[in-house]
Amino acid sequence: MNEAFFDKKEYKPLDRVDGRLKVTGAAKYSAEYPLPNMAFAVLVGSRIAKGTIKSIDSKAAERAPGVLAVISHLNAIKVPGYQPKGEHPSEPSTNGQPLRVFFDNKIVSNDQPIVAVVATSLEKAQYGASLVKIQYIKEQHKTDLEANAGDAKLAAAAKKNPKSPTADYDRGQKDAFESAPVKFEAEYVLPTEVHNPMELQSIIAHWEADNKLTVYDKVQGTKMTQKNFAKEWDIPEENVKCIATFVGGAFGNGLHNWPHETAAIIAAKQVKRPVKLVLTREQMFTMVGYRPRTWQKIQVGATRDGKLVAINHQSIGQTSSYEEFTESTLMQTRMMYASPSVSTRYRILPLNVATPIWMRGPGEATGAFALESAMDEVAHAIGMDPIDFRLANYTESDPDKNMPWSTKYMRECYEEGKKRIGWKNRKLKPGEVRDGEWLVGYGMGTGTFGANRGPATVHAELDKEGNLVMHCAITDIGPGTGTAMVQIASNTTGISTDKITFHLGSSEFPNAGLQGGSSTVNSVGPAVLAACNALKEQLITMAAAKGNSAFTSAKPDDLMFNKSELQLGGKSAKTTLADLFKQNNLEKIETTNESKPDENRNKYSMNAFSMHFAMVHVHPFTGQVRVKKIVCCADAGTIVSPKTAESQMIGGATGGIGMALTEDAVMDHRFGRYVTKDLGDYHVPVHADVPDIDVYFVNKPDLLADPVGSKGLGEIAIIGVAPAIANAVFNATGKRVRELPITPDKLI
Amino acid sequence: MIQFQYERASTAKAAVNALTNNANAKIIAGGTNLVDLMKRNVMAPTKLVDINALPLREIRQQDGKISIGAMALNSQVADDKLIIEKHPLLSQALNAGASAQIRNMASVGGNMMQRTRCHYFYDTALPCNKREPGSGCGAMEGMNRMHAVFGTSEKCIAVHPSDMCIALVALDATVLVTGPKGDRRIPFEELHRLPGNQPEKDNNLQKDELIISVEIPDNSFSKNSHYMKIRDRASYAFALVSVAAALNIEGKVIKEARLAMGGVAHKPWRLKEAEKALVGKPATEETFRQAAEIAMQGAKAYKHNAFKLKLGPNVIVEALKNAAGLV
Numbered sequence A: 001m002n003e004a005f006f007d008k009k010e011y012k013p014l015d016r017v018d019g020r021l022k023v024t025g026a027a028k029y030s031a032e033y034p035l036p037n038m039a040f041a042v043l044v045g046s047r048i049a050k051g052t053i054k055s056i057d058s059k060a061a062e063r064a065p066g067v068l069a070v071i072s073h074l075n076a077i078k079v080p081g082y083q084p085k086g087e088h089p090s091e092p093s094t095n096g097q098p099l100r101v102f103f104d105n106k107i108v109s110n111d112q113p114i115v116a117v118v119a120t121s122l123e124k125a126q127y128g129a130s131l132v133k134i135q136y137i138k139e140q141h142k143t144d145l146e147a148n149a150g151d152a153k154l155a156a157a158a159k160k161n162p163k164s165p166t167a168d169y170d171r172g173q174k175d176a177f178e179s180a181p182v183k184f185e186a187e188y189v190l191p192t193e194v195h196n197p198m199e200l201q202s203i204i205a206h207w208e209a210d211n212k213l214t215v216y217d218k219v220q221g222t223k224m225t226q227k228n229f230a231k232e233w234d235i236p237e238e239n240v241k242c243i244a245t246f247v248g249g250a251f252g253n254g255l256h257n258w259p260h261e262t263a264a265i266i267a268a269k270q271v272k273r274p275v276k277l278v279l280t281r282e283q284m285f286t287m288v289g290y291r292p293r294t295w296q297k298i299q300v301g302a303t304r305d306g307k308l309v310a311i312n313h314q315s316i317g318q319t320s321s322y323e324e325f326t327e328s329t330l331m332q333t334r335m336m337y338a339s340p341s342v343s344t345r346y347r348i349l350p351l352n353v354a355t356p357i358w359m360r361g362p363g364e365a366t367g368a369f370a371l372e373s374a375m376d377e378v379a380h381a382i383g384m385d386p387i388d389f390r391l392a393n394y395t396e397s398d399p400d401k402n403m404p405w406s407t408k409y410m411r412e413c414y415e416e417g418k419k420r421i422g423w424k425n426r427k428l429k430p431g432e433v434r435d436g437e438w439l440v441g442y443g444m445g446t447g448t449f450g451a452n453r454g455p456a457t458v459h460a461e462l463d464k465e466g467n468l469v470m471h472c473a474i475t476d477i478g479p480g481t482g483t484a485m486v487q488i489a490s491n492t493t494g495i496s497t498d499k500i501t502f503h504l505g506s507s508e509f510p511n512a513g514l515q516g517g518s519s520t521v522n523s524v525g526p527a528v529l530a531a532c533n534a535l536k537e538q539l540i541t542m543a544a545a546k547g548n549s550a551f552t553s554a555k556p557d558d559l560m561f562n563k564s565e566l567q568l569g570g571k572s573a574k575t576t577l578a579d580l581f582k583q584n585n586l587e588k589i590e591t592t593n594e595s596k597p598d599e600n601r602n603k604y605s606m607n608a609f610s611m612h613f614a615m616v617h618v619h620p621f622t623g624q625v626r627v628k629k630i631v632c633c634a635d636a637g638t639i640v641s642p643k644t645a646e647s648q649m650i651g652g653a654t655g656g657i658g659m660a661l662t663e664d665a666v667m668d669h670r671f672g673r674y675v676t677k678d679l680g681d682y683h684v685p686v687h688a689d690v691p692d693i694d695v696y697f698v699n700k701p702d703l704l705a706d707p708v709g710s711k712g713l714g715e716i717a718i719i720g721v722a723p724a725i726a727n728a729v730f731n732a733t734g735k736r737v738r739e740l741p742i743t744p745d746k747l748i
Numbered sequence B: 001m002i003q004f005q006y007e008r009a010s011t012a013k014a015a016v017n018a019l020t021n022n023a024n025a026k027i028i029a030g031g032t033n034l035v036d037l038m039k040r041n042v043m044a045p046t047k048l049v050d051i052n053a054l055p056l057r058e059i060r061q062q063d064g065k066i067s068i069g070a071m072a073l074n075s076q077v078a079d080d081k082l083i084i085e086k087h088p089l090l091s092q093a094l095n096a097g098a099s100a101q102i103r104n105m106a107s108v109g110g111n112m113m114q115r116t117r118c119h120y121f122y123d124t125a126l127p128c129n130k131r132e133p134g135s136g137c138g139a140m141e142g143m144n145r146m147h148a149v150f151g152t153s154e155k156c157i158a159v160h161p162s163d164m165c166i167a168l169v170a171l172d173a174t175v176l177v178t179g180p181k182g183d184r185r186i187p188f189e190e191l192h193r194l195p196g197n198q199p200e201k202d203n204n205l206q207k208d209e210l211i212i213s214v215e216i217p218d219n220s221f222s223k224n225s226h227y228m229k230i231r232d233r234a235s236y237a238f239a240l241v242s243v244a245a246a247l248n249i250e251g252k253v254i255k256e257a258r259l260a261m262g263g264v265a266h267k268p269w270r271l272k273e274a275e276k277a278l279v280g281k282p283a284t285e286e287t288f289r290q291a292a293e294i295a296m297q298g299a300k301a302y303k304h305n306a307f308k309l310k311l312g313p314n315v316i317v318e319a320l321k322n323a324a325g326l327v
């Protein structure tokens, strides 16, 4: 193992390697490739939630200046991959038949894309789109989760496989809750939330030849996209190229290929020109997924001195009528606390809405709102400090999987978080602390997410000047992947960071999975490590072959660059890169290395953990909540890029503030249509909502999880924030809000 | 968005003429509201008359009043020394609206004429009597958390979204307009209207009238005024409820009072009865509570906005407390 390597060096904060490109506008996002002869497509969405299209009158649109085509199910070319009963090409978790755009006249959700108007400019396409007249035959729709909760069902995957994470789960004694000395029961509701990254979903589809497709596409997986479109268009994978060099935030909505992408590809084929399609902000609410509205009920049984006896946790999350989206809402209830009895019941409810998709902290963030609120409520009921209550039920190993943790450093997080937030100022009884007119409250919540890892391959090239250039298909949706990889390479080789380049975001590059599930550093990082070590081995072999005996038995870990010199285990330089390359008559050396999860995954339970602390002020008469301070503690393994990692935590906490206090996609169920669907009405936190966010990393490597020692960060950054704030609001006011967001009307 | 003509007016008269000659023409000032509405096909003027070149940006002290040009920017007014000194309430209200970027574009005239933010008004797939008379009021039985509790009609329950206007109505402002028949003055309270049977009409300006300026008479409120806005996030959101409170306190007794509310009616809602209840009383929380109760008389809630009946009086009390320096 690599322990020595980590003992030797410390990862230092590094500015984003692409920061300058981003702030100067030089970074190119999907919609920013000026291809010659480009056409522009605008999508028209349905105005009913269920039914059929009776007629489409496109005459006026077709006659409008600059309009090249008006495409719908009436005239769209046949997409070879539209199987009548096809399975989803990529997403196991959205089991079912993804929406086939322009396939037939069926309407399955409101604002479903049904017509594309393609024109020579965006404005002309927009004008054309305003002229299309569509008539519908309406059918009764169902969009209301609570009203239709009775129709909730087990996911197909769970029916097939009782071991599936969404299957019913029981541990311990069935009726343990009933006989517990302290019984607590409550329901919690999380509204639909929408990712709303800054960058709108956009694609340029370009058929370079009849069977050769290039897409500049805002996605979280270039290889996934390549595979999906190869399948959809029945062309060889190598004929599809997906470019996503820069992605302006995604939070999960790029983990699925959506109908608008296929619409652009169809349009490009039909007008025989590259077609650019950018969704509107409103379409971001209806066409690219969202965090599903979820109802939860939780029962917690405990002893009077704070030992958990049982937790029963059930949830119903909405999905579309055509795909079964599931997420891990109830998973942490099984493993976070040492409750001898645990039951979970996960259900989905198909409605006439579009398919949801993973959104930051998917499932866990939803589940944590219920679980961590309930923990706070029980602690209050038995008069115990909520941290003491959690510590009394700390799990030393995973009670769900019956395996030891690879690492778990939550005790450190409790200690540090308490100190930093000023927990000692918290009173057990709510409503006791004031600052002027304002009530002051403290709360906390924990979170966890699997330390996921998948296979990844990196190609690396070292030239005689000591420049290291790497390539990998992974995307960077904002966390600073390039920066992190440069830091890993620099720490592994000793090459200074300004001589290292990491190219990403193209399906032309070596394989990597999706940027999702906090798996990038854990998956691609080890491949970078492997490639760097392979290069070092080549250098050692070269040096040894030239009679440099000190190198004969050297290991990659012994070799480090010191500027252009190669040093062995701290001894003085034996050779220089230039000499070595010259002696061997080489311009560069290169390597391609894959790194994969190993058998440790069958022996240990691997999780990253987070803990958020909030201090809030609540105005007793106006109901305003001001988050005054947030402390984020993370046990995420090695922090390879301290600066971007801190930014990740700040971003996650900010998302958590939105979840707790402001974000709510409100639907009018009479129409099955959202009414808050722009950034004026759907409130993401603004600067004034976001206080100082103090970040603490345990920063201890988990070398069982992967050779970099990292456990992932993106998801845990948000999980637990909303309950921390809700708990703080309760501590301030004595009012418990169980349906998010906590807006002023709920507190007066 | 439909295709439209664009004309840059060089005099107020030319602007008025352009409006008179085209029933579908509209003034464009900062464009921060009108362009959004055009993009969503909620409004579809066939001609835009740009008044940015008109000399209407000045803020002037005249005898006994301050005059603010219709094209003065929201940010310009909010930051103006004279305004901050004489009418801090207006400065506060402006700064409580929108974002710095929008305030840098938005004009005083445009702010007055901005249209409701009712969700149904904005979505052409949904019914709305204001946008499409006779199509029904989507909000009445729908999502009406943001909607009015005063002065509603069977046809419309929308609110006027402006913050600036709440301060202006409290400060007894007067609007100067010019039209084909010449100039006229409209007391601010009469500028906007209740929906009644014609929710499509937001205000009493004629189609071809142009706002030239707004005047605020000098007063004795500068020491004791406060604008309080309660919203769903700390900044950059429309009011759930807002209150403009202005007091003239001598000794401990209230000599004069002005009170207006936003987020509760189709027009900036002046609370004259409550004002009367304040005058001659000591500036105490109890006095304020009594006035707040009077202020809320006649309020009527819908499915999702009942909270305004409780939040409203609380905000009145808080705003008055702040104005009186009790907080």
Ligand SMILES: Cc1cc2nc3c(=O)[nH]c(=O)nc-3n(C[C@H](O)[C@H](O)[C@H](O)COP(=O)(O)OP(=O)(O)OC[C@H]3O[C@@H](n4cnc5c(N)ncnc54)[C@H](O)[C@@H]3O)c2cc1C
Pocket (backbone or CB within 6 Å): A680, B026, B027, B028, B029, B030, B031, B032, B033, B034, B035, B036, B051, B070, B071, B074, B096, B097, B098, B099, B102, B105, B106, B107, B108, B109, B110, B111, B112, B113, B114, B161, B162, B163, B164, B209, B210, B211, B212, B236, B237, B238, B239
């Ligand atoms: C995201 C967002 C948030 C906002 N939040 C708030 C808020 O919290 N509080 C708030 O008060 N406002 C808010 N606003 C609204 C903003 O204040 C208005 O958009 C702005 O004041 C309009 O001014 P404008 O000059 O841009 O008007 P324009 O958009 O140019 O015009 C608006 C209307 O006024 C008419 N008009 C303009 N000038 C004149 C004139 N001189 N005579 C006659 N008619 C005229 C136009 O014909 C048009 O109908 C927000 C706006 C946005 C987009």
Ligand code: SF4
Pocket (backbone or CB within 6 Å): B116, B118, B119, B120, B121, B127, B128, B129, B130, B131, B136, B137, B138, B139, B140, B155, B156, B157, B158, B199
């Ligand atoms: S409240 Fe007024 S603006 Fe809103 S839907 Fe009803 S009529 Fe339209």
